[in-house]
Amino acid sequence: MELYIEKIVITPIAITDPPLLNAAGLHASYALRTVVEIITNTGIAGVSEIPGNEEVNKALEEIAPLLRGWDPFQLNGLQRLIHNTFGADKPDARGDAPWDQRKVVHIFSALEVACLDVIGKYTDRPVVDLLGGKMRDEVPFAAYLFYKYEGAGGRLGFDMDPSAKGWAAARQQAAIDPQGVVDQAKAMCREFGFQSIKLKGGAFPPNEEVNAMLALHEEFGGMPLRHDPNANWTMGSALSYGTKMQDVLEYWEDPVRGQKNMAELRRQMKVPFATNMCTTSFDDFPESVRLHSEDIILSDHHFWGGLKASMELSRLCMTFDRALSMHSNSHLGISLAAMVHLGAAIPNFSYALDTHYPWQSEEIIKGGRLAFENGAVAVPEGPGLGVELDHAALQSLHNNYLECGLTERNDEIEMQKVNPDWSFKPVRW
């Protein structure tokens, strides 16, 4: 039977987000996401979710009419169409920007994942089977700790729910010192069963962050620990403070900026290096291999151009002796489901993946939020991604988007609301 795209619906949403600190500033009360639905002539609805950004949304609106009548199996042609329409991403779109601002990879990821969801539903197979099949039934994730101010995000800013219990209560608490970080880790691990821990750093002076990592080691013993200052430490700080904590780290994520600095520092240390900042595209790979800038690539299907491209990255990583794991932004269950299908398919899996999911409290999929068991998420059952959109919930979060007035992520502006003298510095400490 003929199968073609009849309609594409693009819905920007805003999800409440706690005041999390990072090298780029402070998370706003809302994180933006964009949900794409591809409806076919046969009535199949395929979905995907990407980071929200007005420019990307406009580009999706621009390309959507061109895809009316498109066969969703034709993903190579879709890629060419996107490149012919928008050109390639500018080389500086990642560069020193605090986070990934590339347009083309986001557009392709949004459309590719929704097409794969369609194909899965059309063929009655889960997406993991479209990626070559399941290597594991469940995918482990890491506890993702943040330095944070008190509050859980939302309409009133840092508003609190005094009736919250368990992790819902703990996620509102401030964590600005080693004890706060340890308390946060205990609450998060108790709730989700995580068996690896990452601290987002770059927010406080290196000695304070080293003390937090040592306190985590003290509390959690042999639990694998990671620290990620988002490349905002100097080479000197990284060498002297990194040496103090390297023995307790499973890997160190982007201590310094750029492949050259990463490679130089890596040679002087005895801890594996990971990145989601210096090697972020296939174009970066030759120089990564030449310099050996990292040991682990933290992929992200939203940034590497979709799920099939991530499988190609997996093969490249095996060829050049890199491990592969995953980066995350604030996200909901559609992105999580896609990450789980991919995580279940990649053969070279040795590190629990990142996820911000515990920091979010809302959901747009039927049946509510996906469950973690012992820190892992089972591959969703059913064809495609195995999730269905809850249109009422989607509408409600779209209303948030319309009301909150945000059009792109800007953690610097949010930080300046708290500390007017603060400005983003690519290298701070």
Ligand SMILES: [Mg+2]
């Ligand atoms: Mg990172």
